[in-house]
Amino acid sequence: MTDKKYVRVRNILICVLVLNWAVALAKILYGHITNSLSMFADGLHSLSDGSSNIIGLIGIFIASRPKDVDHPYGHRKYETLISMAIAMILFFIAFNIIKRSIVRFIHPEFTRVDPLSFIVMFVTLFINVAVMKYEYTKGKELKSDFLIADSYHTGSDIFASISVIASLISIKMGFPIADVIAGFIISLLICYVGVDILKHSSRVLCDYAVIDVKEVEEAISDMPGVIGCHRVRTRGRLDDIYVDLHITVDKDMPIKKAHELSTSVEKRIRNKFSGVTDVIVHIEPS
Incomplete structure (x- = not known):
């Protein structure tokens, strides 16, 4: 607060x-x-x-x-x-x-x-x-x-x-x-x-889900470089939400570009959903 x-x-x-x-x-x-x-x-x-x-x-x-x-x-x-x-x-x-x-x-x-x-x-x-x-x-x-x-x-x-x-x-x-x-x-x-x-x-x-999983998936599904999204989890208070998710990217994507993509995903989620404090994005190769 x-x-x-x-x-x-x-x-x-x-x-x-x-x-x-x-x-x-x-x-x-x-x-x-x-x-x-x-x-x-x-x-x-x-x-x-x-x-x-x-x-x-x-x-x-x-x-x-x-x-x-x-x-x-x-x-x-x-x-x-x-x-x-x-x-x-x-x-x-x-x-x-x-x-x-x-x-x-x-x-x-x-x-x-x-x-x-x-x-x-x-x-x-x-x-x-x-x-x-x-x-x-x-x-x-x-x-x-x-x-x-x-x-x-x-x-x-x-x-x-x-x-x-x-x-x-x-x-x-x-x-x-x-x-x-x-x-x-x-x-x-x-x-x-x-x-x-x-x-x-x-x-x-008890870490009840705060944001619907489908809403998170839809928020980043159209982002260039994101092939898929899964294992979405949310918890916390309405003014203090923590989000973690896995996204699938091209297996040949450079580490630097993958990192930039994860940062973009984090920004998208923060802008889409109010009250988000932290977002953890796990990158997985396709």
């Missing part, structure tokens, strides 16, 4: 952190005052957003370090590793919400619903939508695994807030059990987001 990118991602996270904690504070305090389990649970979820922002700031700081002897490929995967930490936080929060929901189901408590309850939820919902859209857009623009993962985390807040609003309406209509049901729904949504983050992050850490 370049210094410029690190500064941009850091500034985005600080901005999102402030908003997340403001939203969390509003939900937790008013959820506690009104004894609303669903609102309190949603507040904890928002609080986890802020916690993940702090973890993210630490992660991208490490990921921004330059390559060294012990890390010849750089430190960028630390950002992906931190994304998995967010998933673990989500699972922990989901577990605690489920536990509170079970206790509330066994021992029902009165939940107060007033106009301010709806105002708090609608205002925080609007903030969550704005934060998610902003963070996801910037994550795609900067090709940041963490920002994209964190936007999904914030996105789960939106669905959670909608379920809380629905539960408040149900409680107002005389169905207090809706508060417990909403708590369960929120926990399931949180688990779903956690699984999605784990799936994406594990692909990067």
Whole structure:
């Protein structure tokens, strides 16, 4: 991660952190005052957003370090590793919400619903939508695994807030059990987001193919001197892709010309696919 990118991602996270904690504070305090389990649970979820922002700031700081002897490929995967930490936080929060929901189901408590309850939820919902859209857009623009993962985390807040609003309406209509049901729904949504983050992050850490093999083959098939292309492999993050491939050339091609051809192949792939960090071309005689 370049210094410029690190500064941009850091500034985005600080901005999102402030908003997340403001939203969390509003939900937790008013959820506690009104004894609303669903609102309190949603507040904890928002609080986890802020916690993940702090973890993210630490992660991208490490990921921004330059390559060294012990890390010849750089430190960028630390950002992906931190994304998995967010998933673990989500699972922990989901577990605690489920536990509170079970206790509330066994021992029902009165939940107060007033106009301010709806105002708090609608205002925080609007903030969550704005934060998610902003963070996801910037994550795609900067090709940041963490920002994209964190936007999904914030996105789960939106669905959670909608379920809380629905539960408040149900409680107002005389169905207090809706508060417990909403708590369960929120926990399931949180688990779903956690699984999605784990799936994406594990692909990067387990060297899942990033670029389709056929696309790479088609990109260099028309290059003069290239007879064939095979054993194409790609791995890495969207902003840090490593490509290696074998190309077949005329058996009588001079070494110097073969080297120039491999350099041209590397440039073609870098120009064709964004985010490519390194290309290794193995020359084989026909």
